[in-house]
Amino acid sequence: MKRPAYYSEIDPYLCQWLRNLIERGLIPPGDVDDRDIRSVQPADLRGYGQCHFFAGVGGFAYACRLAGWPDDEEIWTGGFPCQPFSVAGRQRAQADDRHLWPELHRLIASARPAVFLGENVSGLIPLGLDGVLADLEAEGYASRAIVVPACAVNAPHRRDRVWIVGRRLADAADAQRRSQSTGGNVGVRPDANRAETNCRSAELGEAGVADRDGERSGEARRFCGRATQWPAGSGEGVVEHPARQRRREGWAGPAVRQWGGVALAGAGGLGDADDPGSQGRVEHWQRTGQWDAWSTSRTLAGRRVPESGIRLLADGISARIPKLRAAGNAIVPQVAAEILRALRG
Known part of the structure; x- marks a missing residue:
């Protein structure tokens, strides 16, 4: 047993x-x-x-x-x-x-x-x-x-x-x-x-x-x-220490993507229902492990700034606060x- x-x-x-x-x-x-x-x-x-x-x-x-x-x-x-x-x-x-x-x-x-x-x-x-x-x-x-x-x-x-x-x-x-x-x-x-x-x-x-x-x-x-x-x-x-990373110049997209090798199967994500292209990006990420926004985005002090259209908040989701906290x-x-x-x- x-x-x-x-x-x-x-x-x-x-x-x-x-x-x-x-x-x-x-x-x-x-x-x-x-x-x-x-x-x-x-x-x-x-x-x-x-x-x-x-x-x-x-x-x-x-x-x-x-x-x-x-x-x-x-x-x-x-x-x-x-x-x-x-x-x-x-x-x-x-x-x-x-x-x-x-x-x-x-x-x-x-x-x-x-x-x-x-x-x-x-x-x-x-x-x-x-x-x-x-x-x-x-x-x-x-x-x-x-x-x-x-x-x-x-x-x-x-x-x-x-x-x-x-x-x-x-x-x-x-x-x-x-x-x-x-x-x-x-x-x-x-x-x-x-x-x-x-x-x-x-x-x-x-x-x-x-x-x-x-x-x-x-x-x-x-x-x-x-x-x-x-x-x-x-x-x-x-x-x-992350402060060292923040002080560096922005890393190239390919270097960041290669850091962890191939993405694991089953990675999930959330899309913004108001953004017509968001669900397609999520599905592409789940299928290939690549996030399209990264290929066109820029870096600022080592941190990646996503393309416009990716929204940070969602509305109309039940129990949104405990889910976000979780x-x-x-x-x-x-x-x-x-x-x-x-x-x-």
Whole structure:
């Protein structure tokens, strides 16, 4: 019998959304817990395979399905609240009462899942990423972080997000030994070069322990299982502060589109019903993974300005506000799926 999945989400609207997705078989079957994470105890999580915290609309669970991750194979995910680190807020970081990483860390430390995958806004990098990686490493996890934007899978927007991976060291050491014995390229290798960032990323050394101070500037190219093509002039560091990107000249469209390789099947989008050409663009994107607006648009300080006619708001949609809030807090599952595929080797 397969172990069920566990979904932790406090918003009643999103809890029902998750139950609907489970009922339709779009995400792994499981239980939805609507309690505050501060009330969740490690004993409550026994018997579950996948555990998704701050589950939202089930983006991580759907990403597991896209990546072929078995429903009963252990993995924990958590897009912990970004409000303490987002440029849209006051960026009070640990002083913000919505800073809930310590609660997720508490559960990870007690249950010690085999794999953890987290996500947050890039504002976490200067304000708290060091602490998150240090917490994981202190619990015996090899950890690293990488910024992957939505456009890496040819979504029609930038949406920089930092993705945090933690693998329990015993499991990671076994995976590295299997890779070396088969001549694979899954394991990580030492590199003397340090990335231009203040965060720490961990790797497995020859002794199978985490190097807390190691930065591996070349590993980002192999992290997603393909020879990633980075925009000209960009650093190769695992994590790069978005301010560096904003200071650059605008990137060429082909460089941005090639960054993530071929788009994943099933990417979706919303069109503006008042714009006669919008639905055609959406269908073209879903079919080919290419967004026509990008080929004719220009860049401004590294940010893409879409062609006119793409509207930012929609009217006449039922429950529009909770849906927008849910979408704003959601991950892009196709990005997470690429990372999950790499984790499975």
